[in-house]
Amino acid sequence: MTPEARWQAELLELIARQEQQPDDTLGLNAAGLAVYRNNYRLGLMDTLKMIYPVCGQIVGEEFFTGLAREYSKRHASHSGNLHSYGAAFGDFLQGFPPAQTLPYLADVARLEWAVHRSYYAIDQQPLAATALADVHPDQFGQLRFTLSESSRALSSPWPVVTIWQGHQPGQTLNVDLESGGEQALVSRHAGKVRVQAQTAGMAALLLALQQGLLLEEAAGRALSAEAGFDLQAGLARLFADGLLSHYQL
Amino acid sequence: MTHSTLPAVAGIGLRAPHYRQVLDTLPPLGWVEVHSENFFDGGMPLAMLQRVAEHYPLSLHGVGLGLGSLVRPDGEHLAALKRLVDAIQPAAVSEHLSFNHSAQRYVNDLLPIPYTSAALEVIASNVAETQDALGRPVLLENLSSYVEYPGNEMNEGEFLAELVKRTGCGLLLDVNNLYVNGINLGTDVQAVLAALPAAAIGEIHLAGYSERDGMLVDTHSQPVHPGVWQLYGQVIKQLGPRPTLIEWDLDIPPLDTLQAEAAKADTILQGARHDA
Numbered sequence: 001m002t003p004e005a006r007w008q009a010e011l012l013e014l015i016a017r018q019e020q021q022p023d024d025t026l027g028l029n030a031a032g033l034a035v036y037r038n039n040y041r042l043g044l045m046d047t048l049k050m051i052y053p054v055c056g057q058i059v060g061e062e063f064f065t066g067l068a069r070e071y072s073k074r075h076a077s078h079s080g081n082l083h084s085y086g087a088a089f090g091d092f093l094q095g096f097p098p099a100q101t102l103p104y105l106a107d108v109a110r111l112e113w114a115v116h117r118s119y120y121a122i123d124q125q126p127l128a129a130t131a132l133a134d135v136h137p138d139q140f141g142q143l144r145f146t147l148s149e150s151s152r153a154l155s156s157p158w159p160v161v162t163i164w165q166g167h168q169p170g171q172t173l174n175v176d177l178e179s180g181g182e183q184a185l186v187s188r189h190a191g192k193v194r195v196q197a198q199t200a201g202m203a204a205l206l207l208a209l210q211q212g213l214l215l216e217e218a219a220g221r222a223l224s225a226e227a228g229f230d231l232q233a234g235l236a237r238l239f240a241d242g243l244l245s246h247y248q249l
Numbered sequence: 250m251t252h253s254t255l256p257a258v259a260g261i262g263l264r265a266p267h268y269r270q271v272l273d274t275l276p277p278l279g280w281v282e283v284h285s286e287n288f289f290d291g292g293m294p295l296a297m298l299q300r301v302a303e304h305y306p307l308s309l310h311g312v313g314l315g316l317g318s319l320v321r322p323d324g325e326h327l328a329a330l331k332r333l334v335d336a337i338q339p340a341a342v343s344e345h346l347s348f349n350h351s352a353q354r355y356v357n358d359l360l361p362i363p364y365t366s367a368a369l370e371v372i373a374s375n376v377a378e379t380q381d382a383l384g385r386p387v388l389l390e391n392l393s394s395y396v397e398y399p400g401n402e403m404n405e406g407e408f409l410a411e412l413v414k415r416t417g418c419g420l421l422l423d424v425n426n427l428y429v430n431g432i433n434l435g436t437d438v439q440a441v442l443a444a445l446p447a448a449a450i451g452e453i454h455l456a457g458y459s460e461r462d463g464m465l466v467d468t469h470s471q472p473v474h475p476g477v478w479q480l481y482g483q484v485i486k487q488l489g490p491r492p493t494l495i496e497w498d499l500d501i502p503p504l505d506t507l508q509a510e511a512a513k514a515d516t517i518l519q520g521a522r523h524d525a
Contacts, residue, residue, distance in 0.1 A: 004363040005319040007398055009351040016356060027399030031464050032433070035395040038461075039358050077355040080313030080326050081286045085357075123291030150292065191293030 015040045016076055044072035047082045051116045052089060054167040055109050058102065067099065083120050087113060104158035104177065111160050111195065114152040114186040118193045121150035126242030139249060141216030145209050145238070148245040150188035153198070153206035157181040161197040183207075187243055201229030202237070209238075252386050252419025253341035253451035255280050255306050255492035258518060259511035262310075262469075262496040267504050268297055276504065279511065280306035280340065282494050286313045288337075289329040298337060308341040308452065308494070309334065315349030316375045316389070317362035323350070327382050334383050341452055341492075343388035343421045344379070346372075346409060363398035364408040373415040380416060388451050390421035391441070393429050393458075393467035404437065405430075406444030413449045420445060422491075423454035424481045425473065429465040438480070447488050455481060455514060456496040470499035472510060482517055490518045 001009075007026060014022050015036045022028045045068040049056060056064040071092050077085050090110035093099045099106070126148060135143065147153075154160070159175055161182045166173030183203030185196050198206065204225035208218035222229050238244050260280035263271060265287075271278070281301060288294045288309075301307060314326055334342055347359035362368055380386055389412060391405055403411075412418055422445065430436035455478075457471025473481075473495070485491065495510040 002319065002367050003400065004365055004368045004398065005351070007363060008319055008348050008360070009353065011360060011396070012351050012354045012356050015358070015360075016354060025399075028396045031462055032395030034462065035464055035466055036356070036358060036360065040356055043357055077357050079355060080315055080323055080349055080357065081289060081329070082313070082357050083286065083289065119292055120290050120294070121292060123295065188292060191296055 011036075018073075041069070041072060043082070044077065044085060045069060047085050048072070048089060051086050052109055052112045054112055054164055055089075055093075055105060057167050058105060058108065058163075059099075067093070067096070070096065083116075086116075089113065104156070104160065104163065107154075107156040107158050107160045108163055111154055111156075111164050111184055111186070114154055114184070115164075115193050115195060118150045118152060118186045118188050121148070121188065124148050124150075124245045127239065127244040127247060129236075129239040132247070135249060141214065141219070142249060143215040144212060144248045145215065145244050146212075146246040146248075147206070147210050147243055148187075150186075150193075151206075151243045152186045153203060153210050154184045154186070155181065155203055155207060156184070160184060161195055164195055185243075187241060189241075199226055199229070201226030202234050205229075205231075205234050205238075206243075209244075252388055252449065253308070253492065255308055255340045255452060257490035257492055259493045259495065259514035260306075260308070261504075261507045261511055262494060262498065263301065264498065264501055266501050267507075268301075270504055272297065272300055275304055276508065278305055278508070279515070280308065280492065282308040282310050282496075285309045285311040285330055285333055285342075288333055290332075295333070295336065302337055302339070306340040307337060308343065308492075309337065309339045311342070311344040312359065313349065313357065314344050314379065315347060315360075316344050316379060317346055317360075317368075317372050318348040318350045318375075319362075319368060319371045320350065320352055322375050322379055327379060331382055334385070341388055342383060342385060343390055343452065345390045345392060346405070346412070347392050359392055361392055361394035361397060362408075364401040364403045364405060365398070366402060369408060369411055369415075373412055376412055376416040376418050380418065386416075386418050388419040388421040390423050390454065391426055393423070393426035393433075395433060395464060395466075397434060404441050404444060406441035410444050410446050413446050418449070419451040420449045421452045421454060422450050422484065423456075424484060425454065425456045425458060425477050426467060428474075428477045428480055429458050429467055432465050442484065442487075450488060450491060453481070453484065453491050453493040454496055455493060455510075456498075468499050469496045472506075473513075478513070478517075481514070485517055485521045486524070490521050493518065 048068040090106045094106035183198040201222040205222035208221045258279035263281040431438040456469040458465040459468045493514045
């Protein structure tokens with residue numbers, strides 16, 4: 001490593017690890033280093049604030065700032081693009097004791113992450129049902145579908161869709177936390193991200209496809225999650241709503 | 250190949266609070282610039298940008314590639330930038346002469362590089378790799394710095410001039426950055442300016458700094474300061490009219506405030522046209 005590369009690596013560490021004292025040989029003035037440390041901390045915290053507005057509304061600005069500060073200390077950025085920062089915020093909330101009084105918060109955060117990813121997902125040509133014209137019906141069970149980048153399914157023991165929708169502009173929150181779990185589908189239509197609750201069968205189908213299971217396994221899960229699930233209609237919806245991007249046989 | 254096809258008038262940095270208003274009312278703006286990373290991948294942001302590009306000359310300004318990092322450019326980031334450049338076909342593509350990562354760590358900021366011949370070798374190859382990938386030259390911007398590598402062998406202007414010579418890249422001269430370095434680090438502003446190859450300067454940036462603990466911080470949160478306007482006047486007198494951007498990224502004011510700042514730059518640009 002050249003002295004120049006070593007200096008860069010050490011400056012990056014010093015900015016991210018704010019408790020560390022700089023070595024004199026790096027030639028860093030204290031006020032200058034403070035500017036970068038401040039930018040770093042506030043930049044990551046502002047990013048979280050933008051991605052997680054519903055969590056922010058639920059806990060209030062002050063508490064959210066504390067959560068964001070703790071997260072940014074534990075999670076470094078791994079990309080030059082800040083839009084990919086903050087993926088593990090839901091997992092962090094789940095394991096962070098001060099957030100335990102709001103046990104649904106972690107899943108609300110996971111839903112907000114899915115919304116954020118959907119908004120910025122790459123544009124793809126949705127898979128059309130006609131693309132399967134050459135597949136013999138006997139082989140349908142062996143199909144493996146890929147959900148489009150802007151579509152994501154999520155299951156929660158909490159009414160996360162109702163909570164999320166109740167915090168959108170102009171909406172009022174009317175939720176019974178004891179009302180049981182909800183399964184969310186996040187998808188994008190003409191650029192707008194949509195969050196919808198799914199029936200147990202549809203949710204099981206989507207989650208199984210998202211995990212990369214074969215269609216026959218996914219169908220089995222959907223039918224055992226919801227007696228009388230209309231598989232035909234469920235599959236038709238995957239195509240009609242453009243939720244799939246590829247298939248493999 | 251030319252570095253930029255932006256018109257030599259004032260433009261503004263287009264940020265999220267003004268997207269709607271600009272697309273709905275199509276105000277007279279010389280050109281607009283956006284941050285490339287906000288439009289990576291697709292969806293609504295990219296569709297919006299394509300509409301903007303139908304009405305205004307557009308410049309893509311990257312804040313995240315970190316070409317001055319002494320490792321190879323991030324392939325994923327570069328591929329995303331290429332997709333965007335191909336989709337938009339902008340009038341200019343710019344990046345900063347700064348670093349933001351090592352093999353281990355990212356800091357999403359614009360950090361100052363060592364101005365040494367060893368660093369120049371690596372960075373020239375990063376710039377060349379980027380230009381090859383994009384199939385066009387990029388403009389590299391001088392930086393506002395708050396610390397300095399202790400073993401610098403040349404000033405930033407000389408370093409940029411070497412990059413121009415080796416890679417055929419263009420330059421984006423940020424007058425505010427140069428001004429704050431003069432105050433914060435005692436940089437010899439005139440020496441940096443004198444070192445820059447005038448023909449390569451395809452764009453100029455103007456912005457307002459704020460003051461924090463005795464440092465002038467390049468926050469893009471204020472009107473352009475009088476000292477910076479003065480330096481800009483000198484630069485335009487020397488170079489002739491160049492595409493000039495008003496940048497505002499924090500505490501973003503109403504659009505007409507940005508337009509008023511742009512009008513001040515246009516007055517100076519017109520003066521130079523008259524003199525020429």
